Amino acid sequence: MGLFSFKSKKPDEAAPETAARVEPRADAAPTGKQPGFFARMRAKLNRGNSWLTYDLANLLPGGRIDDAVLDELETRLIGADVGIETTEKILGGLRGMVARKELGNLDALLTALRQSMLGIVAPVSRPLEIDAAKHPYVILVVGVNGSGKTTTIGKLARRLSDDGRKVLLAAGDTFRAAAIEQLQVWGERDGVPVIAQSAGADPAAVIFDAMQAARARGVDVLIADTAGRLHTQSNLMDELKKVKRVLGRLDADAPHEVLLVLDAGQGQNALTQAQQFNEALGVTGIVLTKLDGTAKGGIVLAIADRLKIPVRFVGIGESAEDFGVFDAESFVDAVLTPARTPGEAA
Numbered sequence: 001m002g003l004f005s006f007k008s009k010k011p012d013e014a015a016p017e018t019a020a021r022v023e024p025r026a027d028a029a030p031t032g033k034q035p036g037f038f039a040r041m042r043a044k045l046n047r048g049n050s051w052l053t054y055d056l057a058n059l060l061p062g063g064r065i066d067d068a069v070l071d072e073l074e075t076r077l078i079g080a081d082v083g084i085e086t087t088e089k090i091l092g093g094l095r096g097m098v099a100r101k102e103l104g105n106l107d108a109l110l111t112a113l114r115q116s117m118l119g120i121v122a123p124v125s126r127p128l129e130i131d132a133a134k135h136p137y138v139i140l141v142v143g144v145n146g147s148g149k150t151t152t153i154g155k156l157a158r159r160l161s162d163d164g165r166k167v168l169l170a171a172g173d174t175f176r177a178a179a180i181e182q183l184q185v186w187g188e189r190d191g192v193p194v195i196a197q198s199a200g201a202d203p204a205a206v207i208f209d210a211m212q213a214a215r216a217r218g219v220d221v222l223i224a225d226t227a228g229r230l231h232t233q234s235n236l237m238d239e240l241k242k243v244k245r246v247l248g249r250l251d252a253d254a255p256h257e258v259l260l261v262l263d264a265g266q267g268q269n270a271l272t273q274a275q276q277f278n279e280a281l282g283v284t285g286i287v288l289t290k291l292d293g294t295a296k297g298g299i300v301l302a303i304a305d306r307l308k309i310p311v312r313f314v315g316i317g318e319s320a321e322d323f324g325v326f327d328a329e330s331f332v333d334a335v336l337t338p339a340r341t342p343g344e345a346a
Helices: 035-046 067-079 084-099 106-124 149-162 177-190 203-217 234-250 268-281 298-307 328-336
Strands: 004-008 019-024 128-131 137-142 167-170 221-224 257-263 285-289 311-315 323-325
Touching: 035 328, 067 084, 084 106, 084 298, 106 298, 106 328, 137 149, 137 234, 137 268, 149 167, 149 177, 149 221, 149 257, 149 285, 149 311, 149 323, 167 177, 167 203, 203 221, 203 234, 234 268, 257 268, 268 298, 285 298, 298 311
Parallel strands: 137 221, 137 257, 167 221, 257 285, 285 311
Antiparallel strands: 004 019, 019 128, 311 323
């Protein structure tokens, strides 16, 4: 089985009983988290030691928390793409606690820091919900070139398929023949059909055809790829709006999810991209890829704080197992906790 499972909402929960969530498998660990994925994310974010908390103890004069320690934390947060506004929000709370003498030692500081970070990311830690009443449930995937859109689609399709969903892919990136071929390779690998036309075809027409095919075949989930574009390219952004309008003609609620794929290594530029795509299309969920690269994960905090858009998934590598549901506690603990040493138990 994959790392994900679909679990129906309980009757007393807010979402309809027909909804299903793409979330970490409940049997992965007593906490419901994914220990394997968590451990890999922690190792890749920290490369041995926590970039945020490493060596802080050496900065404590006599064990006291003072401005020098908070200034160092501020420098590290800004350097990790958390952004000035979000960093000030975190540090403002900590400075107030220091002034009230509520942080007596390093452990108290780290506990308060963890709670502050969780307060920012927990509200956006919301798994993708597939409404079983929608046939098909349409996911429109958008983002700039190089963000990892097509790979994300392939990994998501595999997870959905593994969990018993009938999936269809639409090759809406018709500007690059390679993009069509790449999606077809993922489809063959995952056993998922792909609706495609030749390079240069109208993307809206391709996705329209895919929607009709999905209905005829009784598909559960239609995932539509789109051409990568810069958020500043208004003509191409208008084309995405056209795709959205065309889908709306077949189903007034479609697309049911506008999933924006962002390269975490882009730092604050990723935040700008998210703002522009959200203004143009109304983004309903975000995937942050390439957390295994130079990114330290701070952009997750910036996006959560500034935009409040749900973060559905994170990617930490090329394999399907390196694509997981975003979990606020696991993410914050990965940032704050040093990676396992070679001799430490898994």
